[in-house]
Amino acid sequence: MSSLVDPDLLFPAEPSVRRIARELYGLVKSLPIVSPHGHTEPRWYALNEPxxxxxxxxxxxxxxxxxxxxxxxxxxxxxxxxxxxxxxxxxxxxxxxxxxxxxxxxxxxxxxxxxxxxxxxxxxxxxxxxxxxxxxxxxxxxxxxxxxxxxRPRALFERFNIEVIATTDGALDDLAWHRQIRESGWQGRVITAYRPDAVVDPDFDGFAGNLDRLGEITGCDTGSWAGYLDAHRQRRAYFKSCGATSTDHGHATAETANLSRAAAQELFNRIRAGSTDERERRLFRAQMLTEMAKMSLDDGLVLQVHPGSWRNHSPSMLKRFGRDKGFDIPTSTDYVAALKPLLDAVGLERDLTVIVFTLDESSYARELAPLAGVYPALKLGPAWWFHDSPEGMRRFREMTTETAGFYNTVGFNDDTRAFPSIPARHDVARRVDCAFLARLVSEHRLREDEACELAPELAYTLAKKAYRL
Amino acid sequence: MSSLVDPDLLFPAEPSVRRIARELYGLVKSLPIVSPHGHTEPRWYALNEPxxxxxxxxxxxxxxxxxxxxxxxxxxxxxxxxxxxxxxxxxxxxxxxxxxxxxxxxxxxxxxxxxxxxxxxxxxxxxxxxxxxxxxxxxxxxxxxxxxxxxRPRALFERFNIEVIATTDGALDDLAWHRQIRESGWQGRVITAYRPDAVVDPDFDGFAGNLDRLGEITGCDTGSWAGYLDAHRQRRAYFKSCGATSTDHGHATAETANLSRAAAQELFNRIRAGSTDERERRLFRAQMLTEMAKMSLDDGLVLQVHPGSWRNHSPSMLKRFGRDKGFDIPTSTDYVAALKPLLDAVGLERDLTVIVFTLDESSYARELAPLAGVYPALKLGPAWWFHDSPEGMRRFREMTTETAGFYNTVGFNDDTRAFPSIPARHDVARRVDCAFLARLVSEHRLREDEACELAPELAYTLAKKAYRL
Amino acid sequence: MSSLVDPDLLFPAEPSVRRIARELYGLVKSLPIVSPHGHTEPRWYALNEPxxxxxxxxxxxxxxxxxxxxxxxxxxxxxxxxxxxxxxxxxxxxxxxxxxxxxxxxxxxxxxxxxxxxxxxxxxxxxxxxxxxxxxxxxxxxxxxxxxxxxRPRALFERFNIEVIATTDGALDDLAWHRQIRESGWQGRVITAYRPDAVVDPDFDGFAGNLDRLGEITGCDTGSWAGYLDAHRQRRAYFKSCGATSTDHGHATAETANLSRAAAQELFNRIRAGSTDERERRLFRAQMLTEMAKMSLDDGLVLQVHPGSWRNHSPSMLKRFGRDKGFDIPTSTDYVAALKPLLDAVGLERDLTVIVFTLDESSYARELAPLAGVYPALKLGPAWWFHDSPEGMRRFREMTTETAGFYNTVGFNDDTRAFPSIPARHDVARRVDCAFLARLVSEHRLREDEACELAPELAYTLAKKAYRL
Known part of the structure; x- marks a missing residue:
């Protein structure tokens, strides 16, 4: 490390606590990076251009x-x-x-x-x-x-000590770059994740056409509910063949539904016919989260839900510059009522993993830790997006640990497009977790030997285990 | 204390702050336990079996x-x-x-x-x-x-240095165990608290039958509004005769109402006739909180409101294992609008004590501290349930003290069924409060002599005073 | 300082952090006071009576x-x-x-x-x-x-080292005291701020008469939408001539609207005719915030929005003692949807400053920091009212800085009627900010030279710049 990053970065100033934090950090700073959720481009690793x-x-x-x-x-x-x-x-x-x-x-x-x-x-x-x-x-x-x-990308990948990295790819993606990486003989483990928003969210640009395309790709009849579900199953299998261990769902809310087969079919038909009824469109998204969870029970893919962002808050910025320009604003998000239909259906399954993220920190201690602290299928994603920061990660631990423990959390996600910053982000997360553990040890809430066990789990093992990597 | 519990447990690591915390803790660690709200079984103390x-x-x-x-x-x-x-x-x-x-x-x-x-x-x-x-x-x-x-229970009670403990008993309970304790000659002070959910909440299992039973027990006509209220008055008096100084209400929300006598009577008639209108059933619960507060004005019982838990979130777990299996999940809870009818009716009364608890920490600084910081009748219950934890109690003090002060809070509740853990719970609370006070002293926000006065108040006196023990 | 205020008040106990905090505080403790938002009486400075x-x-x-x-x-x-x-x-x-x-x-x-x-x-x-x-x-x-x-007031003003103080005056105020101050030859800079609630909020006491009076004062036809807006423009210009650089709006919510000219005119007519439709009255307030923002674009006045207080929660206290008796209670407040119409209209303007305050701390990290961290027109007002306190200000920095940075905040407001306490309030704010910066430095998240630059900005410069003083 050079002078721009102090060796004691993010460690509490009190010398005895800092000493513990340093010791814990020493155990994790060189661990490989497991990056189970992110947005780097598979093209980079495939082409390996400067x-x-x-x-x-x-x-x-x-x-x-x-x-x-x-x-x-x-x-x-x-x-x-x-x-x-x-x-x-x-x-x-x-x-x-x-x-x-x-x-x-x-x-x-x-x-x-x-x-x-x-x-x-x-x-x-x-x-x-x-x-x-x-x-x-x-x-x-x-x-x-x-x-x-x-x-170059591959050299950096190796230098960064990345054990595995997941990209996020749309349901209609041919995963050609991923295939090219695998066929190249390069040993770097770059896997995909199944992100079906474009064929699950009726409000998505070109939704109807996307469903047609989904039918073409899979040979399934995406004009029927059964065919549409089969098409998902096929795509999920294909993504799995390109390494996927998870799916990812960027819904505006955490709303889920669990309709009867007949009701779901009827809803699909109305949606397929272009229903503009906002309640029906919401209900369809809600139903599809539960469908995805049920498929996860079959194929073992880990389901990730990322709700609570009001995307593209400024219409004039969207029009001029497009998506992802900093105008996605978090909103108050309910989980207790919203997730209930999904949890009623599959929440007690011990072989299912549903990872929930939030942008509404008021839900950490109130809703998410109590839910994850009892439902076997539910785990807490790390502090996310605006909260992927020292104070945000500290609040995450302070507000979730006492009810959900450490073992209902899933390690760190860097969630980034900014490839060069990946080691920095993991380093910050590791430091913050070590600082948190050091405080617990210094206050005799945890023994030092336990903290030495936990530090590598938070930095490395829990992510591997939760994401089945 | 043995090696499993460090003498400095939960004290900040910084030596000068720790020194103050230790000193304050020295003043409170041996104080008797006042446990004004909990769920131990009176049977234990009555039978005194192993x-x-x-x-x-x-x-x-x-x-x-x-x-x-x-x-x-x-x-x-x-x-x-x-x-x-x-x-x-x-x-x-x-x-x-x-x-x-x-x-x-x-x-x-x-x-x-x-x-x-x-x-x-x-x-x-x-x-x-x-x-x-x-x-x-x-x-x-x-x-x-x-x-x-x-x-055995009584020996532990004495060893734990419990000055008084309250159990929570349903309105229909005959309090036989309490009577037996009193008649046994044992000096341990075990009192009851009046929990009328079963005869106040139309959604409670067997509500109609419960009202019939309430009529039988009291000899009041619980088919009429006036008789129903009289029955409550009688039961409250009976509970008082078994030591009760408080009532306890586990409503799903903090909603209150203050209907005219005629409107309340009409509502009661509809409810008694088995109304299935959810709004009416909610309104009845809301009205009953205000009725209870009015009775408290007469008989001096302290009213406790514990809202904000979605009980039995998983129907299949409820069906298989019953209530209280960890599936009670907190929800976002409003107090400002919800409590207004009750506060409009009796909030300015200086002889009334209404203690409010929350599972939604976002209400601490925003709603509860401002309300308790002005209404004479209102006091803040301690950090509750999921928040009865070091971080939870710290947040409680940090988010309520600046607006409500210390003296609008009511000390600690262990709120537990786990009898052997009662000293542990009080010890943790005492340590966390001493650590908080020590920080204030170390930052010169409070003089050390004031902290020495406050520590025993938080650990002992405020609970006795607020609960009229 | 005497023995009642320790030189290290509010500084963290850890010696190395305290040393940094002291050093930073040394840079700001004697800076002049800029008080851009408050409620002292201009009469005091005009008459200068004991x-x-x-x-x-x-x-x-x-x-x-x-x-x-x-x-x-x-x-x-x-x-x-x-x-x-x-x-x-x-x-x-x-x-x-x-x-x-x-x-x-x-x-x-x-x-x-x-x-x-x-x-x-x-x-x-x-x-x-x-x-x-x-x-x-x-x-x-x-x-x-x-x-x-x-x-006397002027001597204290000088002793307090107040560089500029703003009072808050109603739209109908003749600002006679302000004129008298200016004409007195005294050099103290006391300015006004435009608070038009009485002529903007249909629920305000005597709203219709207030509009008539507004017409008389300005010579505008406040029976028409165009005349009404002109009257605002005139009053704003007059307030500017008495030093105003800002307007202030105490709405119950942050709701804004951006109706077409025709729709706004029609709404105004209904409101002027005494519409009792609560939705229309809300919509009118919402529309007026956007109108004010548009006028700000023209005349350069900084717009302040202070939503989220349920005023006069106790009707019997209001009736007996009047307003401002401690019964204003914060409520859960939405900004993301509420501010959208205003932000859609003028949020991207770089020459506009809209300062938003909140009483709902759960919105700091979730809504306000993300909004202020992207919209050029939006800045975050300091921790306000119940949260203008050591813990409140600390939470403000911890929950806003990582997303909005320091430079989208606007320094401190004392917001007080309590003139003698103004130096105390600024001192507490300066100490808390220095303590926060000291922690960042001690954890190597900020260099000491940067903190030395930031401390005076938080204490002095940002307020001057944001309020255009």
Whole structure:
């Protein structure tokens, strides 16, 4: 580690607690990375081409970065973020980088700052804090690195000590990149995850066409409920053949339903016929979560639910820049009533794993820990998205552990598109967990030998086990 | 204390803060236990029989324990939890104990672990952490203790230094065990509390029959509103004669109502006639909270409201195992609108005490502290159930004190069926409060002499005062 | 500072963190006070008359003080709080003061206690903790001070090192005191802020008459939508001429609307005709927030929204004592849906500043930080009202910084009527922020040089910049 990342980063200041945290961290800092949920591109590992310039790699695609700059008056066009109608945006990586460097102070106190400093220092060997004054020098240093063999995706994958990484791919994806990776002979374990939103959510762009396409791909009759379900089964099997151990569902709410076969069929028919009734469309999404859980019982795929984000809150930003531009805003989310139909159906199954995430921290202690602390099928996903941060992860542990314990949680997800930041994100999570454990030990709530057992479980084992990797 | 419970348990690591916490704890650790709200069996104190084997005492009846094991795939049958239809379950205490010991690591970071270690060590003299390897030895040691005179209920009551303990008994209960205790000449102060859910909640099993029975017991005409209210008054008086100083109400929400006499009478008639209108049934429960508060004004009983739990979330578990099996899940709970009718009616009364509990911590700072910080009749119950834990109690103090102060809170409730764990629970609460006060002192927000005054108030005096004991 | 306020007040106990906090605090403790939002009386600065007796200055008008005493059974009449119907109340300041002193222990752990001790010690030179025993002596000492020239409002303003203070004045106010201040030649900068609730909220007492009066004052036809909007524009311009840089809106919810001109006009006509339809009245308030934001785009006034308080929760207290008696209770507040119409209309404007406050801390991390962390027009107001306290401000930083950063926040508001407590309130805020920064530095999440830059920004610069002062 260089001077940008202190060896004691995120450890409590009190010397006796810090000593314990250091010791625990020593047990986990070099463990392989298990990344069971993320959004890196399989293409990168398949083609193994050099990454583009520093700005295109680190700034332009990272909505954590550009949303903060935008909130302070920086135009997205000046950061090189593409406009849907093709209007010109900044393409000079150096200019984008300078603009970022001038505004880097805005990230003080944010996890982006921690991740970014880690990447600068640990990956690119930069030792001086980024400022407007040294922006060009840093840019050159990084650009130089990116041209080298050892900064290509596969080399980084190995350098990062990634044992396995999952991408997230749509139900209609042919997984060609994944096949190409497997056929390439490269040993890196890159697996897929089944994300069927486009063929499950009637509000998804082009839903009807997506169902037609699903029929073509699978040879199933997606005009009928039975055929539609069969098509899912086929795709799930295909995804499994490309390594998938999980499915992922980005619904707006945690609502589930468990209709009779006849009622589900009738609902499907109305939805297939293009029903615009919002309640029916919601009910269909709700029903499909339960269907997916039932299929998981058969094929063993772990089901992940990520509810609670109001996507694309600003219509004019959506229109100009498209999705994923920082305008996804969390909302108050209910789980107790919402998950009940699914839990009534399959919640007591010991061979099923349903991992629930939340953006509403008020549900941690109130709803999610009590639910996960009793239903065998339910596990808690880690602190997610806005809460994937030191304070967020600390609150997660403080608010879930006493009711759900550690063993109903599933380790860390980096959940990121930002490939270079993956080690930074896991490092932050490991440090925060070690700091939490160190506090428990220092307050005699846990013995040190137990913390030494738990630290690697939180950093590594629980993720492998929960995701069946 | 043995090696399983460190003398500095739960005290902050920073030496100067720890020193203050220790000092404060020294003032309270030996204070008598006031337990104004709980669920131990009056039968135990009446008969004073030996407790059964270690598993039947410590595991089988404790839903904190078996729900966690169940969440990780252990079958309740294997833990000896009785099945309603009489299907066979494990009855060998030793086997149950071993299964528990093998899985004891699951409780790391939970309050159950703290309580359990305290019981093992302080009550049974066990000095070695429980593991699969020593399970049998621990079992034998505990079993041996349980056969001794000094481990009978009354002896433990005295050893625990319990000044007074309240049980919770249904409105139809004859309180025979309480009478027997009083007549026995034993000096232990075991009192009752009036819990009328079965005759107040139209959704309660056998509600209509319960009202008939209430009429028989009291000689009041529970077919009329006036007679029904009179019956409550009689029962309350009878409970008072068995020591009761409080009533307790486990409604699903905090909803209250304050109908005119005529409207209430009409509503009662519809309910008595078996109305299935859910709004009417809710309104009746709401109205009855206000009626109870008005009766409290007359007879001085303290009213406790415990809302916000979705009881028996899993219907198949309810059907197989019955109530109280860990499937009660907290929900988002409103107080500001819900309590208004009751507060409009009696909230300004200085001679009334209404104690409100919550399972929704987001209401602490937002609703409950502001309400208790102005209405003379309202006090805050302690951190409850899932939140009766170190982090939960810390959050309670951090989120309520600045608005409601300490003096609008009512000390600690152990709220437990697990008799042997009562000293452990009070000890944890005392330690957490001392740690909180120590932080205030160390940050010069409170003088040390004030903290020395407050510590015994939080541990002892406030409970006595609030519950009129 | 005297012995009542420790130099290390509110700093973490751990010596290395405390050292950093002290150092940061050293940079800000003497910075001028910028008070962009408050409720002091412009009359005080205009007339510069001596303040009345200690009780009338420090107790009778402070709802933080008397609500706590009331919650513990003290009658407001005995504290000198005026009754609307003119019934007699205590007028002997010394008696009121004694009653307060006897009950001063009730404030342990509250911010009122910190502020009060600061005032006693820093302003009045009292060195002994207030008790019943020394109440009279303290009273005499304060009373003696209040007769001196240097305790008159303008002298205190200067002694407090107030660079600028904003009062809050109704839309119909003639701002005569403000004009008098300006014409007096005194250099103290006292500005106004535009609070149009009385002419924007159809539920406001005398709304129709208020609109007539608005028409008279401005010469606009407030019988028409266009004239009504013009009247606002005129008043805003007039307020600007008396220094206003902001408007303030105390709506019950954060609801906004963005109707077409025709629909808005029609709605206005119905409201002007006295519509009693609650939905229409809500919609009108919602629409007016957006109208105000649009006017802000033109005239540069910063818009403040303060939603989420259920005003005058107790009707009998309202009837007897009037508004602002401690019975305003926070409620669960939505921002994501509520602010959308306004944000859709003007949220992307870089020249607009909308400052949002909340009483619902569960919205900090879930809603407000994500919104402020992307919309250029949106900034987060500081921890407010019940949350303007050490724990409240700490939670504010912990729950907003990681997503919104520091620079989407706007410094501190004292928001107070209690003029003598202004330095105390700013001091507490500065200390809490320094403690927070010190923790970040000690955990290597921020460099010390960055914290040294941030501390004065949080204490001084951000408020000036956000409020355009």
């Amino acid at each position: 990454f583009p310039d520093p700005a295109q790699l680190l700034i332009v695609p990272d909505h954590y970065v550009f949303r903060m700059l935008f909130s302070q008056g920086v135009r997205l066009e000046d950061l090189g973020v593409p406009v849907l109608d093709g209007a010109p945006v900044e393409t000079d990586g150096r200019k984008i980088w300078r603009l970022f460097a001038e505004n880097y102070f805005l990230f003080r106190g944010t996890p982006t700052r921690l991740w970014f400093d880690y990447v600068l220092s640990d990956l690119f060997g930069v030792t001086e804090p980024l400022t407007a004054a040294n922006a060009d020098r840093h840019y050159d240093a990084i650009a130089e690195c990116l041209q080298r063999e050892e900064f | 407790f059964p084997d270690p598993a039947q005492l410590l595991i089988v009846p404790d839903h904190y324990v078996f729900r966690m094991l169940f969440s990780q795939g252990v079958r309740l049958e294997d833990l000896g939890v009785p099945v309603l239809d009489g299907a066979p379950v494990e009855t060998d205490g030793r086997k149950i104990w071993r299964l528990f010991a093998e899985n004891y690591f699951l409780f790391r970071g939970t309050p159950t672990r703290l309580w359990f270690d305290y019981v093992l060590s302080d009550l049974f003299g066990v000095t070695e952490p429980l593991t699969a390897a020593n399970a049998d030895r621990h079992y034998d040691a505990i079993a041996e203790c349980l056969q001794r005179e000094e481990f | 303040f009345p007796d200690p009780a009338q200055l420090l107790i009778v008008p402070d709802h933080y003080v008397f609500r706590m005493l009331f919650s513990q059974g003290v009658r407001l009449e005995d504290l000198g709080v005026p009754v609307l119907d003119g019934a007699p109340v205590e007028t002997d300041g010394r008696k009121i003061w004694r009653l307060f002193a006897e009950n001063y222990f009730l404030f342990r752990g509250t911010p009122t206690r910190l502020w009060f001790d600061y005032v006693l010690s820093d302003l009045f030179g009292v060195t002994e903790p207030l008790t019943a025993a020394n109440a009279d002596r303290h009273y005499d000492a304060i009373a003696e001070c209040l007769q001196r020239e240097e305790f």
